[in-house]
């Protein structure tokens with residue numbers, strides 16, 4: 001009985017450790033994903049300002065008033081050539097559709 005209790009306790013301990021490390025791994029994966037999403041959106045900051053807020057007198061459109069849907073539509077239009085532009089058509093082609101979705105969801109209004 002003593003042995004049984006001990007091995008049950010042992011099993012429980014192992015189970016708890018496995019469970020905790022799973023939570024930790026999940027949290028880390030989520031952190032990495034958030035970082036990746038923010039890093040993608042940050043590639044736009046040179047011209048459109050941090051979080052798309054714009055840079056004073058830079059002559060670039062302020063993009064943070066666009067909804068995420070509208071922003072994605074504009075990005076896809078640049079990518080497909082439906083919308084003309086000087087910089088954005090070339091730039092948009094450098095991202096996958098999934099990356100543009102992520103960027104629009106980070107920078108666009110919900």
Ligand code: HEC
Pocket residue numbers: 041043044045046047048060061062063066071074075084085086087088089091103104107
């Ligand atoms: C090198 C400067 C530069 C960078 C970097 C840049 N943009 Fe642009 N963006 C422009 C310019 C210039 C325009 C005006 C259209 C054109 O001439 O290409 C524009 C237009 C836009 C528009 C249309 C705005 C409107 O009111 O319809 C959106 C949306 C946009 N950019 C999103 C982005 C996103 C998202 C990124 C990052 C992936 C990005 N831009 C990176 C320069 C830039």
